[in-house]
Amino acid sequence: MEHVSAAATTDAQGIVTGWSEGARRLTGHTAEEVVGRAARELLAEDPSDSAVTELAGTVALRHRDGSSVTVALRAQPVLGADGASNGYVITEQPGGREPTLAGQAFEQASVSMSVFDTEQRYLRLNDTACRVMGVSEETLLGRHFPESVEHAEYSRGFHSNLRQVAATGRPVRYESYTAAPALNREHAWTTEMWPLRDASGEVTAVALTALDSTEQYWARQRLALLNEAAAAIGTTLDVVRTAEELVELLVPRYADFVSVDLLEWVLGADEPPTALNGEIALCRVAHGSRTEGTPEAAVRLGETEVYPAYLPPARALRLHRAVVSQAGEPAFMRWVAGRNAREPVGRPHREGAHSMVAVPLLARGTTLGAAVAIRIAHPDDFGDDDAVLAEELASRAAVCIDNARRFARERSTALALQHSLLPRGLPGQAAVEVAHRYLPSGSLAGIGGDWFDVIPLSGSRVALVVGDVVGHGIPSSATMGRLCTAVRTLADVDLPPDELLTHLDDLVTHLASDDREEEAAELGATCLYSVYDPVSRRLTLASAGHPPPALVLPDGTASLVPLAAGPPLGVGGLPFEATELELPEGAVVALYTDGLIEDRDRDVDHATEELCRALTARTDTLDALCDTVLKAVLPEEPGDDVALLLARTRALGGDRVATWDVTPDPAQVAATRQAATEQLTAWGLDETAFVTELVVSELVTNAIRYGEPPIQLRLIRDQTLICEVADGSSTSPHLRRAHAFDEGGRGLLLVAQLTQRWGSRQTGSGKTIWAEQSLTPEL
Incomplete structure (x- = not known):
């Protein structure tokens, strides 16, 4: 709609x-309302004296809606034939300076300002608003607002x-x-709208000012990304997942495509390289795109790409700062050419990449890898502020990746130490049939100090043994190793079990006193030690703060x-107190650590009932029973290590054991x-x-000569032939080497030479001297 100048005659x-x-x-x-009326009635206020004298000036007119319209007017007299003035032609002076x-201020404001009537038609625009709209004021005046814009949502x-x-x-x-309309990309706008009122207080128009707040908008977006990064990156101690979280945070708000590549040593057990020179090999661990299928990625996940020294990722790693590259720059074009060369056949190629930023992943002075962000659909190139944001986000992600790497390495080390200390193959023995399971913790706390052992003793x-060390990680595993060796x-x-735990308790107390005060608590532990004798079928056990074992009798209870x-x-x-039980042959004893039954979301008594119920399941082997118990009792996400040891008792009957009471008379040695x-x-x-x-002969003679009735x-035929002589004296013999002219002292030396091993043990009524012979013929 073209602007038509106002004119009137009087x-x-x-x-x-x-x-x-x-x-x-x-x-x-x-015209019908005005013609015939006095022009003075159209004035909102009297004109100035200079305007009347000079027939030109700014006059306030009364609008039909009651508002005041300020306009620059000029009056030209209309002369008759006699030269006298018969009237005036009054015209609007366009382009006149606001008086x-x-x-x-309205006209020259640097922000967009407009005035609309109550029907949303343009009444006034300043120069800035006209530039934003891309048309002159005359074109917009009187037009309805929706007719002037094409963006329906806006x-x-x-x-x-x-x-x-x-x-x-x-x-x-x-x-x-x-x-x-007149801008080539989207902008952020902060618009203030307020009503204009006449003298009676009625709303006659709406004025507005629109401030281009794009810079502030992106500053807030960058700050929001930083705030989100604190919660969104590093939610797990997993290197790959942490890289994926960085990608998910940046796409699509920051970039259209983002990739994260790590140096190969980060994913392995190698030490970091001393310097990065020349070509740099990086392994792709995560990438993402606003386009489904990530067509921009020329490197598959898990593949290694070698970046020449001139490409932005390699430069960023060497310079330890973000490197920004735009379309048209040599480095950018080389990167595009290399990327296109690796494009898989038949895979769609995404055109339009115009800006990229490569940023190193640095943590604690160590270079871990690089992240690359590409803008394709996003209209703006990466700028200095974007580079600073990329460095900040990469720094946070790098610390989380390094934490995950360190955790993985420590967990791997602790697990290797744990497995090296646990028994790999349980020794052969006739007393019990055993099966076991050890499950390391999958929680963030890391590997604990759970352990178990099966130790053959004298007399078949x-x-x-089962134990649990307080704490997690390598210190806990090391303490577990100490206790396992001590046991x-x-x-x-x-x-005996109670005496053994007493000595073990002294050892832990001693170790704690030698360590720093803050580490003393980590040396605390629980332990259950039991001894089973297949001849007497008696189980003797004692506990140091450890959960009691479960017992399954042959009748299924x-x-x-x-x-x-x-x-x-x-x-x-x-x-410590010892408990003694007589077990039938075929009974199953279940020893376990608290990780099997204790969890913050479970009741311990209920978990214990589930354990006893699971142990009664009918299975072909103890190994199968182990799996059944773990499946039935173990929490879905156990927060601690779990050790389970099942032992089915056997008995050595009279056909394999022979016992004689010996009268303390040397003459009885030959008969015995x-x-x-x-x-x-x-x-x-x-x-x-x-x-x-x-x-x-030697052991009985020594018992008669030096012992007490x-x-x-007792002879026991097991995997070895065991000879035991018991007497009522608590004095234990010691092996010593006899001199050339000694008449005694050679007996035990002879026993040690002829047998596989020998020893003594204290009993409740005295001591027992024993010796074992191998029943396997020597080759």
Whole structure:
């Protein structure tokens, strides 16, 4: 709609005689309403004296809606034939300088300002608004707002707010992110709308100012990304997942395509390289795109790409800062050419990449890899602020990746240490059939200090041990190794369970006192030590703060063993009590650590009932029973290590054990030796008779000479032939080397030479000296 200048004519008395279309548009009055009236009635205020004298100036006219319209006018007299003035032609002076300071401020404001009537038609625009709209003021005046814009979404929101202000008379602050007709990309706008009122207070128009807040908008977006990064990156201690979280954060708000490549040593066990020179090999661990299928990626996940020194990723790694590259620059074009060369056949190629930023992943002075962001559909190139943001986000991601790397390495080390300390193959023995499971923790806490062991003892007995060290990680595994070694050493001395735990408690207390105060708590531990004798079928056990074992009898009933639980190891000063049970052959004893039944979301009593119920399941083997128990009892996401040891008892009957009471008389030695020889013949072990006679003779003679009654000889035919002599004295013999002219001292030395191993153990009524011979013929 073209602008038409306002014009009017009056006679000499000031009565309006003519009225133009431009005057109608300017004031809202039609010719029928004005012609014949005095021109003075159209004035909102009296004109200045200078305007009257010079017939030119700014005049305030009264608009039809009651508002005031300020306009620059000039009057030209109309002369008659006599040269006298018969009237005036009054015309609007277009382009005239605003006479008021407020008007000048409106016209020259650096922000877009506009005025609309209550029907959302343009009444006034300043120069900035015209530049934003891309047309002159004359083109927009009188037009309805929706007719002047093409962006429907923006039009609806803007138009709705205009109507709201006109209807309610309340100002509105409106923020949007959209394109403008004369701008080549989207901008952020902060728009203030407020009502204009006449003297009566009625809303006659709506004024607005629109501020281009694009820079502030992107600054807020960058700050929002940083805030989100703190919560979104590093939610797991997994290197690949952390890289994926960085990609998910950046696409599509920051870039259209993002990739994360790591140096190969980060994903392995190697140490970081001392320097990065020349070509750099990077392994792709994550990438993402706003386009489904990520067609921009020329490198598949898990593949290694070698970047020449001139490409942005390699430069970023060497310079330790972000490198920005735009379309048209040599480095950018080389990167595009190399990328196109690797494009898989038949895979769609994404055109239009125009800007990229490569940023190094640096953590604690160590270079881990590089992230590359590409803009394709995003209209803006990467700038300095974008590079700073990329460095900040990459720094946060790098610390999380390094944490994940360190955790993975420590976990791997702790797990390797744990497995090296746990028994790999349980030793062969006749007392029990065993099966076991060890499950390392999958939680963020890391590997714990759970352990178990099966230790053969003298007399065909066996020790079953399970323990749990407080804490996680390598320190816990190292402490577990100390305790495991100590238990084996003390078991070799053949100490009863309660005495063994007492010595172990002293060891833990000693270790804690040697360590720093803050580490003392990490040396706390629990332990359950039990000894099973297949001859007497008795199980003796003692606990140091450990959960009691479960017992499954051959009739299928299962229950926890009533046990006097002592204090955890390291507390010190409190006694440990031993509990003794007689078990039928075929009973199953289940030893476990608290990770199997304890969880913050579960009731321990209920979990224990589930354990006993699962142990009664009918399975072909103990291995299958282990799996059944873990499946039924173990939490879905156990927060601690789990160790499970199942042992099915066996019994050595009278056909494999022979016992004689020996009268403490040296004359009885020969009779005892003869009885032992006859038993070996009955067992078909005549080849062992010679050595056995010597061992029996020596041990029985020593018991009669140095011990106290009662004296008893026992032969046990197991995987080895065991000869035991028990007496009532607690004095243990010691092996010593006899001198050339000594008459004694050679007996035990002879026993040690002839047998596989020998030793002594304390009993409740004295001691037992034992010796073992191998039944496997030597090759």
